[in-house]
Amino acid sequence: MRWVVFVPFFGVLVAATVFGYMLSQGEDQGSAPSTRIGKVLPTLSLQDLSDEDLIRVNEDLYGSPFLLNVWGSWCPSCRIEHPVLNKLADEESVRIIGLNYRDTRDGGQEWLVDRGDPYEFTVFDPIGEFGFDLGVVGAPETYFIDAEGIVRHRHVGILSERHWDNTLRDVWESL
């Protein structure tokens, strides 16, 4: 029965291993927990980036699965991500909707002219109100949303081709 004394040490060791493993997993995938996963998108009522008279609401988004990509022309990482999105839209016909986050209208429009437009349409969220309700921390972020508007996955940071090939394509196809 002397071994009983070592049970707590053993317990701590096991816990440290498990938590360490979980931490390293999270960083690899670029996926982040979100309180929105499994829930429907918050209420949306924003102008379209290209047309201020056009108000986009939740129903405009739903119908088929899509990626909601949070971007801004001020965001250096989005520069790296943008070609990947172009490729996904062109080659794999992934439906992507843009959320232009805390940007200026001119800056956003110029960006799409210069770098190509992978988005079905982009909603304009200059103060970041919708982003705030969604729990956006910073750009870029990409939400995987099904046809009913339920958030299924959240990807924080640059969506790279490696991420897409490793895990995200499977997530997309499962929607």
Added chain:
Amino acid sequence: MRWLLLFVLVLQSPWLMAQTIGEGTGLLTPDDQTLVEPLRQFSSSDLEERFHRLNWTLRCMQCDNQAIGDSNAPVSAQMRDRVARLLEDGYSDREIVDFMIERYGEGVTYRPRLGGHTIWIWVAGFALTAFLVAVILGIRKRHSGPSDDPGDTKLTAEEQARLRALRERSRGESA
């Protein structure tokens, strides 16, 4: 002379830092891209006090180990702004924290709520303590048993004879 200059600079640095943080915080507005913390007007000094207290109980989601009251990240500025607005709308402190948890998850507050998975932190702590106490009591009991006390030891006649024989032999060997 150079040293004197350096000394003066070092003396000034905390003040300089305070200045930059103060100037850098704030909300990014669409018409004005500079970050300036708005001069907030509260309808009562009580609200203002609660505002500052809440700022130090909510965590910045973009930076590590900073409260939103201490951070100049855009998302923190936005959260401060929202806290101020909710306070004016008559929300209680608890409702404001709930509002933030709904968007950013349990990690947003420095005081996680009791219940759900956080209950296990408490249960595990008490369970481990109880276990250790039990182990310590068990060990003490075993060591304080009558058989461990040489004064109490009763030997049978046979054992006494054997002991005597052993002593004789060892005396003979050492001589």
